[in-house]
Amino acid sequence: MTPNDPTPTPTRRPPVFAIVLGIGVLFIGGLLAMMLIKPPQKALCDEPAPDLALTLFDDYNGGWSSETLTLADLRGQGVVLNFWASWCKPCEEEAAALEAAWRKYKDQGIVFVGVDYLDQDPAAKRYLEKFDISYPNGPDLASKISKRYTIRGVPETFFINPQGEIVGCRKIGPLGANELAQRIAEIMP
């Protein structure tokens, strides 16, 4: 069929390029596999809550004394950590319920913390004003907190007990008053 083909001469040494190609194949294969098995989202169910440092909006410190709020400061209190954004429609559905719950439970050792995800100050403040929100709120600068909590969108809410542990799993999507009351009961000090 192919008279021009030279007769095969056995070579002992595998050629350099075969090794290079092999490495390339392994690299790409490994990469594909790694991308698939990488943890897409930390579960963060019933485990210690990652710490966070939130710089609060000027007028929305919720009576907090310092400019920055950390989770460590809130030991001994139950924390409702809510991620939201002013451009997020579902967030508006839960905003009133959150504020009402905060007013109801704030004297019972429950703190609400709002983390504003990928947002802008003027719009965020308009949103806070619109829903008359009074609990501490601050922007998530460079999405550091959102990344630590591996949020996939807004709204997402975590319920953290006085020992600094997340109780149950994250709540994805807007919260209703009933569910909120039920989850808060679990973190009551």
Next chain:
Amino acid sequence: MTDLGFIALVLAFVISLYGIAVSLIGARRNLPELVASGRNAIYVVSGLVAIAALLMWRALLTSEFQLEFVYSHTERNLPTLYKFSALWGGQAGSLLFWTLLACILATSATWFFRQQQPSQKPYINSVLLLYIGFFLSLLLFAENPFSRLWRSATGEVITGVFPPTGATAIVPSDGQGLNPQLQNYWMVLHPIGLYLGFVGMTVPFAFAVAALITGQLGNAWIKMIRKWTLVPWLFLSIGILLGSQWAYIELGWGGYWAWDPVENASFLPWLTGTAFIHSIMIQERRGMLKVWNMVLIWLTWELTLIGTFLTRSGVVQSVHSFALSAVGPMFAAFIIATMLGFLALLIWRLPLLKSENQLDAVLSRETSFLTQNVVFVVIMAATFLGTIFPSISELVMGDKVSLNAPYFNRVNGPIFLALLVLMGAAPLLAWRRSAPETLRKNFLAPIIAALVSVPLLFALGNRSVAGFVGIAALFFVFAGIVQEYVRGVRARRQATHETLPVALANLVRRNGRRYGGYIVHVSILLIALGIIGNEFYQSEGQANLAPGESVTVANYTLTYRTLDAVRGPNYTEFRAVMDVARNGRPLGQIIPTKNVYNKNSEQPMTEVGLRPGPIEDVYVVLAGFDNMGATASFKVYVNPLMSWMWAGSLLLIVGVLVSAWPRRSPATAEAARRVPSGAQPIA
């Protein structure tokens, strides 16, 4: 009735496995009956897949909403064309469509080559069936287009082909509608082109595998698959260009290519495929680069899969991306297995892949082709890295960066310029070696043309350095091609005394491969011209206007008149009517619109108001409006030379057709009789 589609898929899957088995056993034991049975399996599998696809189409067209796919991708009011094209509007359906195209291709290739290469047949058939079987397994085990909606005993909505115990069928009264972005003519055609290009690369790949397994590694397989590579390459190119056209008129940002992961996924195999169709010429003529060609077709084929994997597994996010699904792990496993398999074959056959010739001179056609090949692969590698880099950085650093158009332009822009220059230089270099005298003779006119372009552009008012460089490169390449044609025609006329048009026609007819190739090169120049125009000379402006007010961008003044609402079948169209004038001279109207779809009112679609022209396009986007059009916001772009990009796209088709058109001239017939296979012809 529609359940038959599922049964057809199951049967097709079983028969494709059977076909692989009998082909391989038949080849080993040398039993032609089994090999023939394996070949027939391709026909049977194709028939079954066709039945499944037709049933799916029937379900889509008759709105069988109990099927989950029909429910989530169509609605009653969807125009028929889009009901038809909804097949490739979602993951499961597009995999079925993909399988159908693979079957059509496998069937036509099997029939086309029915007389040739009997010893390689079983292996070719096995590879084709393996490919089809893999896609069938995706359809059966990961994304079943025939799964239905059920309500379980506990009231949950679940999907599945068979009802779980106690479940009742749900038949929704209407579907959720097709993604508005896909309700566009270009978007109907674009995936067909891409998919044909993707699946088409399987044929040359199958031949390469068969050549490796049988050890028949001469030029025979290269010659046979040249056209079977050119045609998928053409489809891939058309698919990419249709996608650009869609982005241009539908996305409304004045551009045509955003280096989005899905776009890159189609571009990667195009790059290696282009390198392949060039480098096989060297193997045909000079018996060199045998290993390299194997690697290139392997890469091209794997890249069609890797690109699909990246965009369909949810690993890389993109505007077009499909939701996370079980398709990812299956794709990854298939890619890794085929990569290792082919690598093993290649290393096993390495001793047979010795080059028959050596390089004679540094300045030769061979070297320029090699350089071009390397450059293509470098662009591929850079683009590949750029595409997956956000995922890598998320993996390693836990922090996602984004790589957008500026990154790719900065990295690939200069490499493309080098490629353009190479495209001009390669045809001017002779095979084997170029004498200094020839070099001077061949390069003189193109270099003069490039130099002349600079003052010419300056006189036209150009001050952009990148523009000077780009346009000079275009002049250089174009002059080289014209020179080739002029010499060819002159040589013919001297020898035959034909008239000029006859000589030209005969020249192209007799040497379609060469002169068709040059036509393709010219089409690339035209596309590059459009890119340069859009990239370096675009003007834009945005303004909020009340009726009667106007905005001026470049030489154009656009006056906003009215805003109308027009009801379409499943959407409402908001049409802003504007008068256009160039330097005060009225040119007519331009109507940018915004479509609000009934089922997707939160995702209004832009329809650009376009006034194309040979020099420049006026391109208007209705960005927003207020109080029933009391004020409206418009973005206006003036995009120079864009029309040439689309003209180039058409010329590309012409060029490939000229180059691949079957020629049964007495010359080739006679040559085929005389020359033993494996010898190298001149042209």
Next chain:
Amino acid sequence: MRSRLLLHVVILAVFGLLMTTSAALAQTPTPNEINDVARELWCPLCNGVRLDNCDLQACIQMREVISEKLTEGESKGQIKAYFVAQYGDVVLGQPSGEGFNLIAWVFPILAAVIGLGWLAYLVLTWRKRQVAPVSAGPDAPADATQPAADDDYLRRVERDLKQRD
């Protein structure tokens, strides 16, 4: 007709298609001035969408901030720095040239160097082996003193003619 139009305007308003607070924009920077900054930034919520072409509510808000900052007299650089502090490098659309992300810039250069180096190596070694006689293909006589390209044509034309006869 009108009422339907009104309905859709309401829908559009809800989903943020409307130009934001046109009253506030009246005496403030023009859309062109805003776009001039927005063109160099990227929507942090999308993939590959430039801020000046983005219809999302979040992007509209970002442009609103650009407008405010321009009114306050901030420069383009300051505004960009502000957004980087707010959102991280994502808004710049290309990786910063430091740390791990440097790879994105180094790799293409490395690929080009390796590719061309390999090419040079190949060409040179193949040239060296040229002591071996060149196999005699049908187009073997490539004489360096002859203008090869023209020769090529004439040969082909002659062949064509022969075959026509």
